Amino acid sequence: MGSPGAAQAAPAQGGRAMTNVSVMVVDDHPIWRDGVARDLTERGFEVLATAGDGESAVRIARTVRPDVVLMDLNLDGSSGVAATLGITTELPDTQVLVLSASGEHSDVLEAVKAGASGYLVKSASVEELVDAVRRTAVGDAVFTAGLAGLVLGEYRRMAASGDGAEPTPRLTERETEVLRLVAKGLTARQIATRLVISHRTVENHVQSTLRKLQLHNRVELARYAIEHGLDADPEETA
Amino acid sequence: MPASPSGAGARAIADNTTPLWLGAVTLRIVTFLFAVGVFSLHRHGYAMPCLGWATLGAMTVWTALTCYWFVRPSGRRLNVVIVDVLLTTALIIASHYVLSGEQLIRPVPLVTTIWASGCVVSSAVYGGRAAGTVSGAWISLVSIWARGYFDTDIARDTVLLSGIGFVVGLAAVTARHSAEQLARALRAEAATKERERLARAVHDSVLQVLARVRRRGAELGGEAAELARLSGEQEIALRSLVSAAPQESTVDGEVDLRPQLQLLATPRVQVSVPATQVMLPAVAASELSAVAREALSNVDKHAGPDARAWVLLEDLGKEVVLSVRDDGPGIPPGRLAAAEGEGHMGVAYSIRGRVAELGGEVSLYTAAGEGTEWEVRVPRRQPRRKGVVR
Numbered sequence: 027m028g029s030p031g032a033a034q035a036a037p038a039q040g041g042r043a044m045t046n047v048s049v050m051v052v053d054d055h056p057i058w059r060d061g062v063a064r065d066l067t068e069r070g071f072e073v074l075a076t077a078g079d080g081e082s083a084v085r086i087a088r089t090v091r092p093d094v095v096l097m098d099l100n101l102d103g104s105s106g107v108a109a110t111l112g113i114t115t116e117l118p119d120t121q122v123l124v125l126s127a128s129g130e131h132s133d134v135l136e137a138v139k140a141g142a143s144g145y146l147v148k149s150a151s152v153e154e155l156v157d158a159v160r161r162t163a164v165g166d167a168v169f170t171a172g173l174a175g176l177v178l179g180e181y182r183r184m185a186a187s188g189d190g191a192e193p194t195p196r197l198t199e200r201e202t203e204v205l206r207l208v209a210k211g212l213t214a215r216q217i218a219t220r221l222v223i224s225h226r227t228v229e230n231h232v233q234s235t236l237r238k239l240q241l242h243n244r245v246e247l248a249r250y251a252i253e254h255g256l257d258a259d260p261e262e263t264a
Numbered sequence: 265m266p267a268s269p270s271g272a273g274a275r276a277i278a279d280n281t282t283p284l285w286l287g288a289v290t291l292r293i294v295t296f297l298f299a300v301g302v303f304s305l306h307r308h309g310y311a312m313p314c315l316g317w318a319t320l321g322a323m324t325v326w327t328a329l330t331c332y333w334f335v336r337p338s339g340r341r342l343n344v345v346i347v348d349v350l351l352t353t354a355l356i357i358a359s360h361y362v363l364s365g366e367q368l369i370r371p372v373p374l375v376t377t378i379w380a381s382g383c384v385v386s387s388a389v390y391g392g393r394a395a396g397t398v399s400g401a402w403i404s405l406v407s408i409w410a411r412g413y414f415d416t417d418i419a420r421d422t423v424l425l426s427g428i429g430f431v432v433g434l435a436a437v438t439a440r441h442s443a444e445q446l447a448r449a450l451r452a453e454a455a456t457k458e459r460e461r462l463a464r465a466v467h468d469s470v471l472q473v474l475a476r477v478r479r480r481g482a483e484l485g486g487e488a489a490e491l492a493r494l495s496g497e498q499e500i501a502l503r504s505l506v507s508a509a510p511q512e513s514t515v516d517g518e519v520d521l522r523p524q525l526q527l528l529a530t531p532r533v534q535v536s537v538p539a540t541q542v543m544l545p546a547v548a549a550s551e552l553s554a555v556a557r558e559a560l561s562n563v564d565k566h567a568g569p570d571a572r573a574w575v576l577l578e579d580l581g582k583e584v585v586l587s588v589r590d591d592g593p594g595i596p597p598g599r600l601a602a603a604e605g606e607g608h609m610g611v612a613y614s615i616r617g618r619v620a621e622l623g624g625e626v627s628l629y630t631a632a633g634e635g636t637e638w639e640v641r642v643p644r645r646q647p648r649r650k651g652v653v654r
Contacts, residue, residue, distance in 0.1 A: 058472045061479060100464075127471070127503055131539040148475055149500050149531070151482065171574050172536045178578060179538020186581050209536045210589040210637065211574030 047163040048072040050090060052083040052109065053098040053125075058148075062096065062125070065152050071159065078102070080109030087113050092120055093163045097142065099126040099133040107136045114141025123162040125155070135176045138236065139243040144168025167233045174209035177235055178202070184242075195238040204231040280443035281436055284389045285334045288432075292382040296327045299379040306372045311364040319358045319375045326351055327379075334386065345390045348383040349399050353406050356380055360410035368412055380407065384425055388433035396429030396436075463506035474499040496531055504529045518543040521584070524553035525577055528560060535575045542579045548642065551618050552586055559588035559638045562611040567592020567636070582644050583624075589637040595630045615640070 049071050053059040056078070063073045074090040077083040080101050087095055095113055099106035110122045122142040124134060134145050144167055146158045158168045181202075184194040197205065200221075207217045214232075218225045303320050310316045330348060333339030359374035374380075380403050388396025404422035408414050474495045481492025504526050520541040529535045544552070556575050563573045571592035578585040612628070615638065619626045624642035 055472045057476050061476050065479065131537065135539040148471075149478075149496065149503065152479060171534045171576070175536025175576055175578075176539050179540060182579060182581070183538070183540055206576070206578075206587075209574070209576045210587055211534060211572065211591065212589075 046070075046072060047094060047159060048074050048090075048092045049159060050074055050083070050087055050092040050095045051076045052078075052080075052095060052101070052106070054078050054100070054102040055098075058098075062155070065155070066159065069152075069156050071156075080104035080106055080112075083109045084112040084116070087120060088116060091117060094159050095120060095122045096125045096159070097122050097137065098148075099124060099137055107133060107140055110137045110142050111140035121162045121165065123158060123168060125150075131176055134173065135180055138173065138177070139180075139239055141240055143236070145170055145173040147172065166229060167236050169208050169232050169236075171209050171211045174205050177239065178205050178209060180239065181235075195242045197235060197238075201231050201235050204228055205235055208232065280439045281340075281389055282337070284432065284436055284439060285340060285386075288382065288385045288389055289331050289334050291385055292327055292330060292379070295377070295379040295382060296323060299323060299375065299377050302373045302377050303375060306363075306367065309364055309367055309372070310362050311367075312362050315358055316362040316375055319355050319362060322351070322355060323376065323379060327382075330382070330386070340390060342390065345383075345387050348386055349402065352376065352380050352383040352403060356403070356406045356410050360412075368410075371411065371417075374407065374410060381425060381428060384429045385432050388429045388431075389436045391433065392437045393430050393433035396431075396433030397426050398429070400426035400429030459506070466502060466506050471499060471502060474502070493531075500529055500531055504535075517546050519546045519549045521549040521552060521577060524549060525556055525575055525586075528553075528556060528575060532571070533560060533573045533575065535577075537577045538579055540579075542577060542584060544584060544642075544644075548622050551622055552584070552640070552642065555615050555618050555638075555640055556586060556588055558611055558614055563588075563590040563592060563636070566595070571635075584642050584644065586640040586642070587637065589635060591635045594632050594634045594636055595628075596632050 049066055051059050051063050051066075051073060053062070053076075059076050059078070063076055067073050074092050075086045077086050078101075081104055083095070083097070097106050097110055097113075101109070106124070106126070110124070113120055113122055121144075122137070124137050124142045124145040125148060126134060126137075126145070127148050138145060143165070144158060144162050146155060146168060147170070150158070162168055178197075181195070181197050185196065203221065204217060207220065212220070214225055214228045217228045221228075300320070303316065307313060307316060326348075330344070333341075333344050355376045356374060359376055360368070362375050363372060384396060384400045384403055387399040401422070404418075404425050407421065408418055411418060478492045478496040478499060481488040481490075481495060484492075521544050522537040522542055525535050525537060560573055560575070563571055567573075567590045571590050573588065573590040576585075576587040576589075578587075616626050619640050619642065622642045624640055627639045627641075628636070629639070630636040
């Protein structure tokens with residue numbers, strides 16, 4: 027999800043009604059999957075497809091090209107993280123929103139590093155879900171307090187384990203401040219008020235923390251591919 | 265299959281001192297052959313050759329018997345070890361009468377010679393350091409009596425025998441200890457596997473249905489909404505429960521603080537933690553989760569039924585930061601101080617007390633209408649930790 031994708035998506039979204047956002051639901055449990063699909067359809071979203079495992083999720087997404095993929099990480103026999111990476115690599119205009127059980131910390135973090143632009147727990151209300159899908163569709167990062175805690179922890183882990191030989195992404199002081207406030211449950215508006223900055227600046231800080239993490243992850247993947255003699259995707263190394 | 269790992273653990277415990285027992289058996293055979301050589305070399309000078317033959321015969325039978333017993337786990341019994349020490353003692357005493365006075369002084373080895381060390385090794389393997397050292401010293405004492413005098417050579421043998429008992433006993437204790445650790449690790453692994461299996465099962469069935477009930481119920485409204493609320497609470501409780509890892513402490517008594525905090529999650533309480541473990545001494549971890557619980561119960565009491573709360577755990581390496589924030593009405597200035605001044609054992613007293621015990625700091629941000637935020641910073645390595653050593 028580079029900035030070109032967001033830039034393209036924004037005018038398109040502005041041109042049509044918000045409710046025309048197209049969605050794909052990936053979850054291995056039929057009760058949940060069909061329930062979410064129905065909830066979203068009832069609220070005017072266009073549910074293009076559903077998938078029960080990671081491989082068919084990537085295949086179907088390639089064909090239907092939804093605006094937003096709702097991704098469960100706990101898929102039967104396949105990895106939601108790999109599917110997230112596949113979708114965000116192949117389809118820059120498609121955003122992935124992780125909708126998963128709480129407590130799958132490392133998986134959520136890996137999915138976000140693989141390119142997912144947000145995370146919502148399954149216990150969230152329908153209103154929260156609808157709001158999150160809308161925001162994801164326009165390219166905003168859906169940052170729950172839980173995700174902020176995970177991202178903060180990941181930056182600190184990288185800072186602590188870095189031997190200085192490889193450059194690891196760091197948070198600026200302001201970004202750390204913003205992330206901590208998100209993790210403590212403050213809304214973007216409350217953070218803006220407390221730090222005396224604009225609401226948009228808060229959003230930018232939050233997105234920048236994600237982008238650095240995802241960029242670092244792509245560089246790592248490319249390096250791994252080169253070191254192991256695999257052909258690197260030119261898009262990834264760019 | 266939970267039976268197989270625990271079965272492997274039990275086997276590992278039973279088999280762990282086996283190499284030591286086999287070593288003891290080998291030593292006994294080698295020292296027996298040595299004793300046979302000594303006997304054939306010196307038997308013509310013996311004062312009582314018949315008793316000498318009897319002694320050698322007893323050694324032969326006992327060597328064969330102990331070899332038979334000690335290679336089997338069922339034969340490594342306390343009574344065998346005791347008889348081993350007593351019989352060896354008796355044979356050393358007999359040697360005193362076998363050897364002539366001139367042989368005792370020269371000195372010619374006793375009939376039992378270094379074969380006598382066999383019982384020291386087996387009691388050390390069986391009973392550990394103390395048993396090994398004591399039986400080594402005992403066999404030395406008996407040998408000194410049999411010899412009838414004490415010099416540097418005998419002193420050296422005494423030290424060697426007791427030392428062997430100590431060292432072999434130490435090895436036996438270490439072997440058993442590592443077997444226990446292995447068994448504990450296998451148990452923890454089995455528990456984790458079982459928990460993961462349960463978590464998958466719960467995730468795939470109960471949770472999906474609960475989530476669906478919550479969703480539909482909230483849409484239908486009325487009494488169904490009440491059912492939805494109850495279902496939602498159970499859903500979150502169950503999710504926290506199956507996602508929290510088992511509380512298995514590491515060898516150095518540290519535990520991961522995250523699962524304890526995650527259990528505090530409710531529909532109104534969001535718990536945010538890093539993806540990696542936050543290891544703390546068990547006492548510090550339970551104190552910190554108690555702090556979080558108290559701060560949350562304070563939210564329940566004072567912030568109103570609709571207030572939400574957030575718990576954030578951060579690991580900064582040198583210190584751990586725990587924040588608890590709510591979006592309630594906040595505490596008016598001076599009220600906390602006033603309560604403390606009146607000597608109420610209020611939340612501030614309790615939280616500050618716990619954190620001070622851990623060598624940490626508490627800060628409280630609050631203002632009318634802005635909610636309450638506790639921030640607790642606890643250093644990783646406390647110079648003095650009260651109550652940690654139990």
